[in-house]
Amino acid sequence: MREESLFSRLLFFVNKVLALLTFLAYILPFLAPKLFPFLSVLTLLLPMFLIFNFIFFIIWLLQLKRKALLSGFVLLIGITFISKLYRFSDTNLEVESEDFTLMSYNVRLFNKYEWLPNKKVPSDISDVIQNYNPDILCLQEYTPNEEVRLRNFRFKNVEVEGDKNKYGQAIFSKYEIINRGKIDFPDSNNNVIFADIVKFKDTIRVYSMHLQSVKISTDIHEKLNESKSKFIFKRISEAFKQQQMQSELIKEHYLGCAYPKIICGDMNNSAFSYVYRNIKGEMSDAFEESGLGFGKSYNFKYYPARIDYVFAEKTFEIKEFITNNQVKLSDHFPVITRLKIKEKKEDKK
Template sequence: MQKQSWLSKIMFFLNIVLTIATFVAYTLPFLAPKAFPFLSVLTLILPFFLLLNFLFFVYWLLQLKRQMLLSGMVLLLGISFLHRFYKFSETNLPNEETDFKLMSYNVRLFNLYEWLPNDDVPFQISNLLLDEQPDILCLQDYSPNEDVNVNMYKYKLIKLEGDRLKFGQAIYSKFKIINSGEIEFPNSFNSVIYADILKDKDTLRVYSMHLESVKISADINEEMDEKRSKFIFKNISKAFSQQQHQSELIKEHYLSCHHPKIICGDMNNSAFSYVYRTIRGDLKDAFEEAGSGFGKSYNYKYYPARIDYIFVEKNIEVKEFSSLDFFIQSDHFPQLARLKINAKE
């Protein structure tokens, strides 16, 4: 009995520490990363905190101890975060003539530097486009490649940087592009491009974003020693601080636009972050509207990371959404949504 008593004390102490850490993570979407750059890293592991709280809840429940109320309260307060991490059911509404498909995809330069052993990545991506037939295609980490077949698109917007290696972003459209532009980020190679697209009688503003990378490979095999851990932690903190300013620039820009809006691309941050909350604003997250499962968008081996998004205006209906996590031709997975523009209320 004495051993069990000490075990209970230790477990409850750990439960309290976890509760404090979880509550701190709950507040971080409302706090600027520049003020708390190190704490902001906790947003990446909030789902892990929720899982541990659930395990503590079950542990105390099986013993019929009132300590279960602590983790129970934490889980109750975190319900609003759960649907951002996992969806139990998906939406797939009937097709209509006015529907259109949008794909957002970080193509990692079409495997230019052979990160993947596949030597036919451009060919595989071309086949995907032919199979899915997205009406609007937004590509991040784009580099011109003659082997990628985009002949189905009559209109395009391409913004490139670099001297020898050209890289940047592209928007391809089957509908007419009548205006375009770019949001430049200071001290960064990343940016946002946008196109005003004429869809029937509506003008649709589509933003393709690529925010600052945290520079952590999906294929980490090195041992996680103290020196490497500090390096990664510092990189994440710095990137989150930059992302804060980038997200604020995006929101300031799109708030001045009166067209129906879609913001998509590689945000390089979780759905529990200040950056997500800032960019999303009053927009709808297509995954939350019609997706299912984890919505995994980044090919990280140990964690179902969702860092790529499609946000839409309230009058744009999300009729279907999928993250094509079977298609491993980049370190990201294509995000595909079937949408419909409804009349504003």
């Protein structure tokens, strides 16, 4: 038998370390970040772990080596995580009169501080909204702007703070809003707002969330030294602990609501996190039901960051989901979903 090369042995050692980290990342969504704040950062890396495990699986498989079983087993165990990372085919069910569309978009203050060299961002965002023509529109990092045209919406819940520089969230609706409110987070500028909306004879509650930001630069070329890397790592850990508390406040609030519920917005965390699992609960993730591809919603170079979500209770049928990553008018991309309220059994009689 030919002796295995040093390179092959080193490669399989890396494969084993990767498998261990991947299994650890699988467990972390079930553990509160405040228990293991530094380890929780690994959930952000799980998409990369899955991709590299697939690469290792192919490498060993092409060489007809049993080593392929390790990454193959890792991928098999994490099959539910893979569906959160990538959708191979979308669902686009027939449009019916009972359907309604919801758009969620972190608009980054309509480029108020000119992060983008485009003076027309407010107007361009207005055009995007008008083109999709959603029935319900949820905007995070919203600020009043005269150039933003939202004339199709008769009803709204706008919650902004500040004197000169107003900042907050907004829900706009073509349907009547009969109740509105917000959930404030302690020691944070972020929050959740909600609106009870009457569609035909049904009342639904829509939450728009904006959780604590981890404040990671979108510039992959930014120079990182050791001290800065440790600072960023610590900052992410602290943000995750805050997000845990925020997610618990959201869940406590929506469990007290009897209406069918939709939760959307910028969660600032991955689909592999404790925070995602806690907020989603028994709801459906619209991307997992009807999305396509990676569902990347944050403009982070070379990494498929999906941090904007639409969760809907089983009362709703999710018929279509779109993430438009060609619209580069913010550091986020708009997400759009088409839904229908399922008929109740008594309605069919």
